[in-house]
Amino acid sequence: MEIRNLVCSFEGRTVVDDVSLSIEAGRVTCLLGPSGCGKSTTLRAIAGVEMQNSGEIYVDGKLICDTVFRVPPERRQIGLMFQDFALFPHLSVAENVAFGLKGTKEEKRARVEELLDKVHLLRYIDGYPHQLSGGEQQRVALARALAPRPRIMLMDEPFSGLDNRLRDGIRDETLAILKEEDAAVLLVTHEPEEAMRMADEIALMRRGKIVQQGAPYNVYTRPVDKAAVAFFSDVNVLKATVNGALAQTPFGQFLAPGIPDGTEVEIVFRPQHLRLDFDRGGKGPVPTPSEGVAARGVVERARFLGNESLVEFRMDYDGSILKATVPNVFVPQKGRVMWLTIRRDKCFVFPA
Ligand SMILES: Nc1ncnc2c1ncn2[C@@H]1O[C@H](COP(=O)(O)OP(=O)(O)OP(=O)(O)O)[C@@H](O)[C@H]1O
Ligand SMILES: [Mg+2]
Numbered sequence: 001m002e003i004r005n006l007v008c009s010f011e012g013r014t015v016v017d018d019v020s021l022s023i024e025a026g027r028v029t030c031l032l033g034p035s036g037c038g039k040s041t042t043l044r045a046i047a048g049v050e051m052q053n054s055g056e057i058y059v060d061g062k063l064i065c066d067t068v069f070r071v072p073p074e075r076r077q078i079g080l081m082f083q084d085f086a087l088f089p090h091l092s093v094a095e096n097v098a099f100g101l102k103g104t105k106e107e108k109r110a111r112v113e114e115l116l117d118k119v120h121l122l123r124y125i126d127g128y129p130h131q132l133s134g135g136e137q138q139r140v141a142l143a144r145a146l147a148p149r150p151r152i153m154l155m156d157e158p159f160s161g162l163d164n165r166l167r168d169g170i171r172d173e174t175l176a177i178l179k180e181e182d183a184a185v186l187l188v189t190h191e192p193e194e195a196m197r198m199a200d201e202i203a204l205m206r207r208g209k210i211v212q213q214g215a216p217y218n219v220y221t222r223p224v225d226k227a228a229v230a231f232f233s234d235v236n237v238l239k240a241t242v243n244g245a246l247a248q249t250p251f252g253q254f255l256a257p258g259i260p261d262g263t264e265v266e267i268v269f270r271p272q273h274l275r276l277d278f279d280r281g282g283k284g285p286v287p288t289p290s291e292g293v294a295a296r297g298v299v300e301r302a303r304f305l306g307n308e309s310l311v312e313f314r315m316d317y318d319g320s321i322l323k324a325t326v327p328n329v330f331v332p333q334k335g336r337v338m339w340l341t342i343r344r345d346k347c348f349v350f351p352a
Helices: 039-047 093-098 105-118 134-146 164-181 192-198 216-221 226-232
Strands: 002-010 013-022 028-032 054-059 062-065 078-082 152-156 184-189 201-206 209-214 236-243 246-249 252-255 264-269 274-278 295-304 308-315 321-327 337-342 348-351
Touching: 002 039, 013 039, 013 209, 028 039, 028 192, 039 054, 039 078, 039 152, 039 184, 078 134, 093 105, 093 134, 105 134, 134 164, 164 192, 184 192, 192 216, 192 226, 201 216, 201 226, 209 216, 209 226, 216 226, 226 264, 226 348, 246 264, 274 321, 308 337
Parallel strands: 028 184, 028 201, 078 152, 152 184
Antiparallel strands: 002 013, 002 054, 054 062, 201 209, 236 246, 236 264, 246 252, 264 348, 274 337, 295 308, 295 337, 308 321
């Protein structure tokens, strides 16, 4: 499916602003962005329940929707799964799953059994929604959405109602089923962890626009701007001015290729890319090309988070705070002096 230059406005306010995106069979594309950035609106336009102001949608190169011509929603071969997936309470589990199915009674029954088996709920086939837990209902909703063999699945925060542990399991199971069915999936989420876990491709959305798109690894390691770094993790920021394609900081020089002299820049890096060294008689480690110069900081606060520890330092050079994460347990006392260095290859330099 290909979306070209989609624009949606409400009362003159543009909430989807020239979005172009294509999704492929057997792949999961995540539309990721903060609350209110226009994700659900994009999905509703694709589903055909919202009318776009301009832009076209194609499936297999054939137009299914522009501002004049529209294939009705029920004929788009699109499966929908929304956060409030609402099963029909008066229908049995089997009847819920069979809801969108065509064919003989036997064919329908076979398909219902096949899907309930896949979501491990065959034993509830004659049960009713109120007899199921939240997670089980979610899996019935998934079976219902998949039953008519949609070629395209649109999922809007489908896992947000579940507790953490249950959610991980259901996400993985859902992913396996979607791959098996070879559907093209567009999954909306505002959680970066969910996108990293589910996506073959991430489209990062902000204020109605897609600001970056690519494989999760590329989006995470080659962010387009500071906000794109900050969306995935905590960040640290150093301010500097460029001089001769270099930015001078208390941590030494950073390359700023292609940025004109005099430009204010921000050097952005994640807490896991700070290196910590102990103080040795008032000195830190010797400067190196890959890690630059060490700067002195004093522990302000340290917490153990499970997989890692988070240590906040008050830096000598300007009194600002830098955050460092360290694997396992490292919880130094407040007031302890340490020396910090930054891995050059993990830093991003953006004009401020
Ligand atoms: N029917 C509508 N009428 C007027 N404004 C709307 C309508 N639907 C959505 N909006 C506005 O459009 C903007 C984008 O909404 P949308 O639901 O697409 O956001 P979202 O990215 O899905 O956010 P969330 O992560 O919170 O679900 C919001 O500011 C919202 O108030
Ligand atoms: Mg939404």
